[in-house]
Amino acid sequence: MPELPEVETVRRGIEPFILGRKIREIDVVHKGGNRSSTYAPYSAIEGAKVLSVKRRGKFLWFELNRDFALMAHLGMSGQLIIQDKNREYEKHLRVRIDCGDRKKEIRFIDQRTFGWISIDKLVLEGEDLIPHSFTRIAPDLFDEKFDRRAVIRRISKKNSAIKRVLLDQSVVSGVGNIYADEALWRAKIHPERLAKKLSEQEISKLLASTKSVMERALKAGGTSFDELYINVNGESGYFDIQLEAYGQENEPCSRCGSEIARISFANRSSHFCPQCQSKSPLRKVGKKKGERKKVSSKRG
Ligand SMILES: [Zn+2]
Known part of the structure; x- marks a missing residue:
């Protein structure tokens, strides 16, 4: 399952391509890429401009000049790739996002269909508007909101x-x-x-x-x-x-x-490691008499 570093790498790869572009069309090739709880139909984001691509934990948020967000979660095996438009469809292609580029498009491919792309409403978190999906998860270790x-x-x-x-x-x-x-x-x-x-x-x-x-x-x-x-x-x-x-x-x-x-x-x-990661670590003080000192006997 992609974890934070993998999702962040996807974000860094996708953002320069999509930043400032308008989403021309979202094409659901296979409904496995959809999520039943989507806030609005995909057609609602046609014409919306992408202002940034953000991430919290494993969630990606395409910030739009709209009062809702485009969200993506890679699930167990999802991939977001930038692909030639005329390239034949991958076997597990779920969604295509056309951002007006002549040659390339973003494709969401997911073999195990736990991933999704959806439209999320924006809600307040403190003074910031964030996608509803973000409210369920805590800031990650790289987030400035991490306390x-x-x-x-x-x-x-x-x-x-x-x-x-x-x-x-x-x-x-x-x-x-x-x-x-x-x-x-x-x-x-x-x-x-x-x-x-x-x-x-x-x-x-x-x-x-x-x-x-x-x-x-x-x-x-x-x-x-x-x-x-x-x-x-x-x-x-x-x-x-x-x-x-x-x-x-x-x-x-x-x-x-x-x-x-x-x-x-x-x-x-x-x-x-059963040796380094003891389930009941010895206390530094009050060691019982005769208690065996931990040694790395197998070293070398
Ligand atoms: Zn060890």
């Missing part, structure tokens, strides 16, 4: 596993399974530890790790993608970053040499 102190406080009150909290788009948006595993590994936190049992310092470190692993992915994506073909196709389209935990089951942890473990988690998996 680090408040988020740490919120996380520290949650009585559920920290990984579940990190994936909760109403707490922090943009994080999916892959970057959650990577961030937890970097912060040395077991995915099943209760959020409310984490120290403020641990939560703070986790948020910093999440941001830095996404920054690295963004850098990798930013240098490797073709400006005319932005491939965000599930895991195969993931950027070439060093994955330390996700998908590394039975591989040695690069920090301590222990084997990375996999446990099932909400129909998916969590990958972590």
